Amino acid sequence: MAGILIFSDKTNLALELLTAANSISSSSADIKAVTINNDEQVQALSEAGANVYRINAADLIMADVGAVAAALGQAAGELGSDIILLSSNRRGKEIAGRLAQVVGAGCLTDVNSLETDDGKITCKRNALAGATVANQYIKADKQVIAIVPKSFAPAEGGSGSINDLTVEVKPSALKLLEVKTKAGESVDIEAAEVIVAVGQGLNSKDDLVMVEELAKLLGGEVACSKPVATDKKWLSEDRVIGLSGKKCKPQLAIILGVSGQVQFTVGIRDAKTIVSINTDDNATMNSLSDYVLVTDLHEAVKAMNSAL
Amino acid sequence: MNIVVAMKQIPDLQQIRIRNRQPLFDDVPLTLGTIDKNALEAAVVLKEADESIKVTVLSAGNEEVEDTVKEALAAGADEAFLVLDDALEGADSAAIAAVLAAAIKQMEDVDLILFGEGSGDNYSGQVGSRVAELLNMPQAGYVSAMEIKGGNAVVTRTLEDCDEVLEMTLPGVISVMAGLNEPRIPSVTQILKAGKKPKEVLELDEVDVDIKKLAFTETISNLAPESNRKKIVVKSVDELLQGLRSENLIGR
Ligand SMILES: Cc1cc2nc3c(=O)[nH]c(=O)nc-3n(C[C@H](O)[C@H](O)[C@H](O)COP(=O)(O)OP(=O)(O)OC[C@H]3O[C@@H](n4cnc5c(N)ncnc54)[C@H](O)[C@@H]3O)c2cc1C
Numbered sequence A: 001m002a003g004i005l006i007f008s009d010k011t012n013l014a015l016e017l018l019t020a021a022n023s024i025s026s027s028s029a030d031i032k033a034v035t036i037n038n039d040e041q042v043q044a045l046s047e048a049g050a051n052v053y054r055i056n057a058a059d060l061i062m063a064d065v066g067a068v069a070a071a072l073g074q075a076a077g078e079l080g081s082d083i084i085l086l087s088s089n090r091r092g093k094e095i096a097g098r099l100a101q102v103v104g105a106g107c108l109t110d111v112n113s114l115e116t117d118d119g120k121i122t123c124k125r126n127a128l129a130g131a132t133v134a135n136q137y138i139k140a141d142k143q144v145i146a147i148v149p150k151s152f153a154p155a156e157g158g159s160g161s162i163n164d165l166t167v168e169v170k171p172s173a174l175k176l177l178e179v180k181t182k183a184g185e186s187v188d189i190e191a192a193e194v195i196v197a198v199g200q201g202l203n204s205k206d207d208l209v210m211v212e213e214l215a216k217l218l219g220g221e222v223a224c225s226k227p228v229a230t231d232k233k234w235l236s237e238d239r240v241i242g243l244s245g246k247k248c249k250p251q252l253a254i255i256l257g258v259s260g261q262v263q264f265t266v267g268i269r270d271a272k273t274i275v276s277i278n279t280d281d282n283a284t285m286n287s288l289s290d291y292v293l294v295t296d297l298h299e300a301v302k303a304m305n306s307a308l
Numbered sequence B: 001m002n003i004v005v006a007m008k009q010i011p012d013l014q015q016i017r018i019r020n021r022q023p024l025f026d027d028v029p030l031t032l033g034t035i036d037k038n039a040l041e042a043a044v045v046l047k048e049a050d051e052s053i054k055v056t057v058l059s060a061g062n063e064e065v066e067d068t069v070k071e072a073l074a075a076g077a078d079e080a081f082l083v084l085d086d087a088l089e090g091a092d093s094a095a096i097a098a099v100l101a102a103a104i105k106q107m108e109d110v111d112l113i114l115f116g117e118g119s120g121d122n123y124s125g126q127v128g129s130r131v132a133e134l135l136n137m138p139q140a141g142y143v144s145a146m147e148i149k150g151g152n153a154v155v156t157r158t159l160e161d162c163d164e165v166l167e168m169t170l171p172g173v174i175s176v177m178a179g180l181n182e183p184r185i186p187s188v189t190q191i192l193k194a195g196k197k198p199k200e201v202l203e204l205d206e207v208d209v210d211i212k213k214l215a216f217t218e219t220i221s222n223l224a225p226e227s228n229r230k231k232i233v234v235k236s237v238d239e240l241l242q243g244l245r246s247e248n249l250i251g252r
């Protein structure tokens, strides 16, 4: 297998890429990790067994995707890496297309599984807004593949190396004026064993109180469909399940008042058990569930809270 | 100021049916990507504030795009620039990007090119980034707010954990975030007028891109995932909780 280069702006995702790279390569010497202005990541990756090539260049800003792609393109050329694995978070996806264009590669993003088959790296990704799963591969020698967070476990243990890499950086046409860190508690609904998800069937923001109580009783997290966060703004966007939200694999998912459009269900279809509570007995969500209760969700939640 | 909005023709996803795990496209109407409509709306809002702005819709696809694009002309675009060939339907992102970049080079003084964060059917978020590289322009993706100030765009890029406020020298590429705005629904008169708006239609060989050389990806299969959910209909909360308890899912 040709040389593999891995890069993510996020250390935890870079560690996942290291695992992904190991899964398609028989020789860890062929795997090289690039970091950009991130000493903490250099440390974490080398301690996980990666051969790290660190780029430290003050004038290279992560916000300039063109500059980052140019730097990674130079790194791939110098290190002889034909395959580049990136993380499919927003930053990684934005870099992917540009880097593919820089190195003349084929590119697949949002990939959630990799397999090697007869020299090909076959990739699974959701297509048609999640209605289908496409099994694809890149025919070209040069490949850029962006991998969905949490598709692989983070790598740990091993002895790597730390090397320096110098790249040429052109003057940037972008100026970073401000970084606003998102306020509010951050939740990790992807890690939850139990999820109670609400959709637009919920009457009001006040009704969230009983939903939160139910989640607490079940030891789970509250999640939601996209409109509940983006249109109604009742919950924060990091609780959204689906194509543009999180992909969750809980043991139990209780879905309240969600119609079950594919952009939502793609984020919950890997749950072990799904319960749908909906007033509409024809809701698509019901046919994708293990237990279906056709009733008003508010009544059902009250009854569950008092029974539990 | 000239703004180009790249919009992709896609089948209306709500109307795709699945049979034997195969998606069925027969009789599914064609439309433009939802997020691409957000990009167009953003351009039209800029135009409303500044009459000197011209908005051109750019699309590459099969012959039917000529009809589908009326939707965008009705919703406020001034004109359309189309590259049409049946081979462009479902072509690789690299090929589409090369065609779009070549088309943009044929236009006059483009200051800003808008994309969606992902196309409706493929949602791979590649084409905008590739075009930015091909045209050697700066880019900002996942943009949730934008303003034009002098020769610059001031944009907010919304990432998972933070917002970046950036000043970008134009010409540049912006990919807008899904749900950025509420795209307007054109009135009947606007729809009638749309047919009369200028349209520049090129054939593939007029942009000088060999898309066969840019067919980098191969699809082995594209099937709906198997679902074998139990679909047990329960009559009451008690019955539901009983079921969940019997599976050891609650009260552990
Ligand atoms: C590019 C793109 C990306 C998207 N990404 C996502 C995504 O990541 N996540 C996401 O969720 N959506 C996403 N969407 C939106 C998605 O298509 C749907 O619009 C959305 O999931 C619908 O949310 P909902 O089911 O809560 O609302 P609705 O479709 O309005 O459904 C509400 C449901 O509640 C039921 N109901 C009403 N009252 C009650 C009651 N009292 N008790 C019980 N049930 C009741 C109704 O019968 C109905 O089934 C995306 C769309 C696009 C175009």
Ligand SMILES: Nc1ncnc2c1ncn2[C@@H]1O[C@H](COP(=O)(O)O)[C@@H](O)[C@H]1O
Pocket: B005, B006, B007, B008, B009, B033, B035, B036, B039, B058, B059, B060, B061, B093, B096, B100, B114, B115, B116, B117, B118, B119, B120, B122, B123, B124, B125, B126, B127, B128
């Ligand atoms: N065939 C096309 N014609 C015009 N614009 C396109 C085409 N394909 C993709 N785009 C644009 O590129 C964006 C990203 O597409 P994708 O890389 O397929 O997710 C879309 O939101 C559109 O703005």
